[in-house]
Amino acid sequence: MTEKSTTARALAVPSSRISRFSRLSAMTAGVAGNMAVNGLAQLAQGQRPAMRDLLITPQNITRITEKLAQMRGAAMKIGQLVSMDTGEFLPPEMAQIMARLRDNAHTMPPAQLRRVLDTQWPKNWLGQFAKFDVRPIAAASIGQVHRARLKDGTDLAIKVQYPGVAGSIDSDVANVGALLRMSGLVPKGFELAPYLEEARKQLHQETDYAREGQYLARFGTLLAGAPAFTVPAFIPEWSTPEILAMSYEEGAPIEEAFTQVPEERHRIADALIGLTLRELFDEGLMQSDPNFANYRYDPKTGQIILLDFGATCALNPTVVAQYRALLAAGLQGDQAALERIAQEIGFIAPDTASRHRAAIMQMMQMAFAALQNDGPFDFTDKTLPRAMQAAGMALAEDGFIPPPLPIDVLLLQRKFGGMFLLASQLGAELDLSQYFKRYVTAP
Secondary structure, eight states, rough: BBBBOOOOOOOOOOOOOHHHHHHHHHHHHHHHHHHHHHHHHHHHOOOOOOOOOOOOOHHHHHHHHHHHHOHHHHHHHHHHHHHHTTTHHHHHHHHHHHHHHGGGBBHHHHHHHHHHHHHHHHHTGGEEEEEESSSEEEEESEEHHHHEETTOOOEEEEEEEEEETTTGHHHHHHHHHHHHHHHHHHHHOHHHHHHHHHHHHHHHHTOHHHHHHHHHHHHHHHHTTTTTTTOOOOOOGOOOOTEEEEEEOOOOGGGGGGSSSSHHHHHHHHHHHHHHHHHIIIISEEOOOOOOGGGGEOTTTTOOOOOOOOEEOOHHHHHHHHHHHHHHHHHHHHHHHHHHHHHHSSSSOOOHHHHHHOOOHEEEEHHHHHHHHOOOOOOTTTHHHHHHHHHHHHHHTTTTOOOOHHHHHHHHHHHHHHHHHHHHHTEEETTTTTHHHHHHOOO
């Protein structure tokens, strides 16, 4: 193995349940200590401290993000899922805490990495490699990726799962759920349990690298005739349930495409949005994680390299039909049908207060009105996102508690939001009518 100098971010992953639980407990105790100190300071100044204000301090935010980033696994991922899935209605402080985790994953030290590989691969496996770089080229909450080259010249990307992550999911989810409830950041009446349970199920799926390998191969077949995309080839002989081997595809971060000429940026955004709608309406199969790190760009060929199929899910056909009907009703201006389908999907509940129901329908109508404007849709125009955000905040301040949504709906909303943000960063202006004509049918 080729060992390069590692940074201070190379920290061993705590792999035992006791170790992980003790770290969460220590984090909670540290946060409580900070709250006590700050509370006493405010009392000494004649102020009456608020529990929520004591919790949301720079010191506590730093402590929470740093500890969860060190632990990785479900302890880190669960906060991302909760904040991304319900961010329109949860306090912005929670999103602030969890957003920091997306770019703050530590990596395994070389010695721990070697131990993991030794348990997963045959004895003397290193003899078959011409090179194996211990410095990861990518790191996230569940695993990290290394570049390697076999002696036959094959360039590989090796995704290695952090030790103990899969076995700690259930306890991590329960512990982080308890922390969220204790924090006071979750609005009163918000049903956190369904989100925790769905996140637990999704995390178990994402740690099954054999499952991800199957979806990697499947998407490679689906997109074999799509020149806009490249999907790494699945290498089964070097893959296990905790190691995923694939061909290494040369490319740059998708952010490099942000500096291309407008025509190229529009083309990239058009390809990604077209793929999202194809996944939803044609295949019923979606890679549901829109993290920018899952997309790379080859400036030589213009191809988009698709990575990370751990969050791939087969969509419920009923949900697919509901979204098709929702799009049709919204574009046709059929308000009665739009409200009925919105309730079928779960955006509103039968007992949702009439003022909240009216506000939600107004938000939907606002979105569809923007889509119906003549000419290309300008993803850089902040008018709609800002209006939607303001409406969502007003709903939350008025006491609206969103009903629990089916996991397919949560994942779709996350994917749509990510694609909108990526298209905005690309400065895209696209004619979406071609997609409406292809996919919209009468409700």
